[in-house]
Each structure stands twice: as structure tokens, then as C-alpha cells.
Amino acid sequence: MLELNSIHARYGAITALRGVSINVSQGELVALLGLNGAGKSTTLGCIAGVLKPWQGDILFDGASIAGKSPEQIARLGISLVPEGRDIFSSLTVDENLRLGGYILKEKAEYHRNLDEIFELFPVLKERFQQPGGTLSGGEQQQLAIARALMSSPRLLMLDEPSLGLAPALVDQIFELIDRLHQRGVTILLVEQNVDRSLEIVDRAYLMNTGRIESQGTPQQLRTHADIEGIYMGVKGQSGK
């Protein structure tokens, strides 16, 4: 469904990605793991059209989307929940979700999605008319994911959804990702929390300094020699 072929990207003089190739199939839950600065978020930014890769190609359903605008890519069914959530804090929960469903053509689909959202995130129903900025961190993360789901995305990309959340909320978020996966949503997950990610994903890629270091199923990765360095590093960091 999604295929990145040797993507290079840079911010000014700094090269952030040096030939990243990954693929995600329909219905899969795939994780992109690695330390800070490994290029995980940059990879998502390239897919979402926020950053233009200067080399390599990105294929979605076999057609190139590299260099398309963020709005064009969103309309193709790719939805990104960015790191830091980026909910609209001055807009109400209702308004955030309405924009989430901006690309939907039928009102019926909007209401169907909204019902589903309320079922997944009951708290958003309670907070429906409250400004997004008044929500707690965990609620904001739920709103950010809910807003992405409103567009009935074919590919959902989550950037560090557990970052900055209390341990109990981290559990909730991983359960939610697992549940979305069970429902058939295709997900590309970026995480620093390697342990928890490997518990729920089908496959994962390990990134380091702009490159894919290794890849495979959780079992393969756990026994892989290369993982130790990155894995331990990550473990050491998350232990802080």
C-alpha cells in the first residue's frame, strides 16, 4: 500500500534521511523505532507532504506522492497525528473533529465516524463543546487521534503517541492502537517505547542516523544482534 524507495531528505545543510526504504501493506501495523534524531518523524513528514524528499520516491497504491502538497496527500487517505498532537487549542472538540472530517463527501459518513469516535473515546463526548486547549494531555492525544480517524483514513500515521503521557495513559494509548489495528486500520507507528511497540506490531523497522538498520517481525528483531545497541540506548533513555 505504502512504499518508500531510498528516500533522502534534509533540513538545510543537515541530511536527516539517507536512503530510507520501507513498505506497509494493507491492514498492517508497522512501527518505526529508534532514538531521538534517527529520522523517524522526518520520514513521516515526507510521507505527509510537509517535507519534500530530494531523492527517492514515495508510492501510495502504486502511484507516486512525493512532492505532493499536504492537502493532496490527506485527500488520498493518509492521515498524520503529529508529535506534540497539534490539536487546535482555541477550537472546541466539536470543531476539531469537524475539520478532521473536512475531506468527507457525505454527511452520513461524518455522523457514522462521529458515533464510532464517541464509542472509542467517551470523554470526547463529555468535552464536546470545550476548547481543545482545556483538555488534559491524555485527552488531547485522544482528540488528535480521533480527529485523524474522522477522515476515514486508509493509512494512519502516529508520531510518538505515548510521549509525555503518564504510564497509565501510555497503556491506554497502546491498547487503543491495538484495537484500531484489530479493526483493520493500517497503521504506521513511530515510537521510542520499543518494548511496548514490539508487543503489538506486525513488523518493525529500526532506524539510526537516517538509515534503516534492521527490520523484521518482533521475534526476529528481539533476537537480532543489531538491535542491542539501539534497543539498549532507547531503554536507557526511556528509563529517565
Place this chain on the structure above:
Amino acid sequence: MINLEFIINTISLGSLYAMLALGLVIIYGILRLVNFAYGELIMVGGYTLYLLASFSPLPWLFIALLAVLVAMFTSLFTELVAFRPVREKSLTAMLVTSFAVSTLLQNGALLIISPRARAVVLPQIFQTSVMIAGTSVPWRNILTILTSLVMLVLLTLLLRHTVLGIALRAAADNFTMTRMLGVPANTVISAAFAISGIMAGLVSIFWISRSATVTPALGAPPLLVAFVATVIGGMRSLTGAVVGGFVYAIVISLLGVLLPPGLLEFREAFMFVFVIIILLFRPQGLISSKTSVERVG
């Protein structure tokens, strides 16, 4: 000195300045661009009034409507041909472009019409007054207040209750995120320029009703007022623009009454001293846009 007449005149001036500031801030909120060509949109509206009132048999209300439309389309046109091509480059490029557009429009008026002031034929209603509680109030001032009230209501309805309006507010909050939800950047920006142009067109009617003349340099004073009002109120908030417009009007009117005659010609200088004092204490303006802070939990 501070009587009913003074109060109504100040509210009228505040309404005019609020519309002025709104037109500037709606673009700044989304593009972070101070559109220095904004004043020229008012000038274009003014010349439309002049030309149609002098050389066409159209009724005045229709002429006024056309002036607003011409200002709106000029605004949209400048966005399309001048700002859009440099939008991805840098904010500095946009800023320089806005100076270029401003200069081009001014020189256009100089070349096509005349460097000299032209008298605009105004309808009777702008020269008559009505008695309210024993005070003579110019119709012009009442119309200014009513127009800005209608515009504020319409703008609020648009921003609160339409998807386009919600997208405009979201874009002012986080433009990239708004685009990632599938909202086209061009739609949002065109809408902002259209609203800005409508405001400029409306302002041109009431601005000119005060002086009854148009010149190619007409746009500079209103641009300065709009800029100062938005700095007072807060560059990133529409409420701030309205507040800033009214604060500007109140202070400048009070200065006009309170200053001794010898100092009256320095009224603007005192105004800027006031602005500096405000900025010392509230550098972000009176109304800051980030109304809410994330709750911990």
C-alpha cells in the same frame, strides 16, 4: 466636552478602525504577513467611488457595493499574481512583495488618473445629520456604526458556524496541521484575502465620506491606523483587532479634547507614546491569542 456627540463620534471612529484592523489581522493571522498593500485596496475602493459617482448614472448604494466588490477582487487578484508565487519562499519575500504591490497600485493611480486630489460626489445622507437627545449626529457616523456591527455579526457567524470559518481559525492556530487535514491552503488564503478586501472596500466608503476626496496616496494613513490598532490589540487575534481599533479611536479622540490647542498638532506623537507604554507592559498586545494553556493530567 465629553458629551453624547463625543461618545457617538468616538464609537463611530472606533467602528471604522475596528473594520480597518480586522482586514489587516485576518491575513496576518494565517500568513504572518503584514500586507502593506492593504491601504491601496482602500485607495482602489476610493477611486471606484470617484469614477462611478462622477461618470455613471448608477444609484449610490449600488456604487458603494461595486466599490466593495472591486476592492475585494483587487485583493484576490494581488494574492493570485503577487503573493501566491512567493508564498513558499520566505516571509521576507512576501513582505517585499507587499511593498511592491503597494507601490504598483499607487503608481497605477498616479498614471491612469492623476496625482491631484479628486472630489468624490457623495450622496445627500453623508452630509446630513439627525437629532438624537438634543444632539446633532451625522448620519455618516450612524451608518459607520451600523455597517461595522453588521460586519462583525456576519464575520462571527462565518467563523463560528461554517466549515470554511472554522478552517480559517484553525489555520491561524496551525496552518500546516490544517493542511494535513485536507484543507487546501489556497482556499483558506483566498478567503482571508477576500475578507480583507471587503473590509478595505467598506472602510473606503466611510473614510472618503469624511474627506470627500481621493488621492493616490490615500492608503497610507488608514494602513498606519490599522497597523497601530492591531499592535495595540494583538496581532494574532480578531477580537484584539476590534479592541485595538476602539482603543485607538478612544485615545485619539480624548487627546483631541484634552490636549491644549498648542499641542493638538502633536496628537499623533502622543498617540505613539501611548502605544509604546502599552507595548512596554503588554508586548503581545492587549488580547493574546493563546487563550488556553494545556492542563496537566
